[in-house]
Amino acid sequence: MPAISLRIALAADLPAINSIYNHYVIHSTATYQTEPATVAEREMWFAAHGPEHPAIVAEQEGEVVGWGSLSKFHARAAYRPTVENSIYVRHDALARGIGRRLLEDLITRAQALGYHSMLALISADQEPSVRLHAAFGFAQVGLLREVGRKFDRWLDVIYMQKMLLQRGGV
Numbered sequence: 001m002p003a004i005s006l007r008i009a010l011a012a013d014l015p016a017i018n019s020i021y022n023h024y025v026i027h028s029t030a031t032y033q034t035e036p037a038t039v040a041e042r043e044m045w046f047a048a049h050g051p052e053h054p055a056i057v058a059e060q061e062g063e064v065v066g067w068g069s070l071s072k073f074h075a076r077a078a079y080r081p082t083v084e085n086s087i088y089v090r091h092d093a094l095a096r097g098i099g100r101r102l103l104e105d106l107i108t109r110a111q112a113l114g115y116h117s118m119l120a121l122i123s124a125d126q127e128p129s130v131r132l133h134a135a136f137g138f139a140q141v142g143l144l145r146e147v148g149r150k151f152d153r154w155l156d157v158i159y160m161q162k163m164l165l166q167r168g169g170v
């Protein structure tokens with residue numbers, strides 16, 4: 001299989017990032033967004049992802065085949081030690097180990113940045129995502145019942161958390 005490399009996302013990657021994400025907006029409960037993200041929305045997202053909250057991409061043969069990010073968990077300042085991660089792999093590049101590489105890299109970055117824990121908010125029906133996070137030591141810490149509705153179905157959300165075991169930190 002051609003090598004997969006990871007790097008920080010650049011502005012030039014935004015169309016590919018958006019296209020990977022919008023597939024899941026339209027076809028999946030992986031995101032509860034129901035209308036495709038616009039380029040302007042993606043630019044705002046990119047502006048909010050600097051060194052403290054990195055966005056990364058996975059490349060294979062020069063194409064962006066997945067992306068991931070660490071985002072603020074909550075706007076209130078006392079939540080600063082906590083980050084929420086997102087990972088999206090291009091729908092035609094699944095099951096090649098790209099999700100695993102992205103999550104591993106995000107955990108390493110979160111530890112290096114001094115965060116205390118990482119959270120993933122996952123639709124309970126998204127078994128690949130639940131299993132991926134569990135494989136990296138995320139544990140279920142919450143279940144919100146029927147908080148979402150998409151494709152005429154009620155959806156539960158699982159909160160999965162990984163403690164990063166920092167003392168002090170940000």
Ligand SMILES: CC(C)(COP(=O)(O)OP(=O)(O)OC[C@H]1O[C@@H](n2cnc3c(N)ncnc32)[C@H](O)[C@@H]1OP(=O)(O)O)[C@@H](O)C(=O)NCCC(=O)NCCS
Binds near residue numbers: 095099
């Ligand atoms: C979840 C997601 C990121 C996994 O990416 P991927 O590149 O296909 O995953 P990998 O090939 O790296 O597999 C890693 C692990 O994920 C789990 N997994 C992946 N695909 C799976 C599937 N179809 N069924 C069950 N588990 C699966 C397994 O634990 C797997 O480890 P294993 O191969 O040792 O069994 C991908 O399915 C995706 O982008 N989904 C839509 C967006 C999403 O749900 N993102 C996560 C929310 S933050």
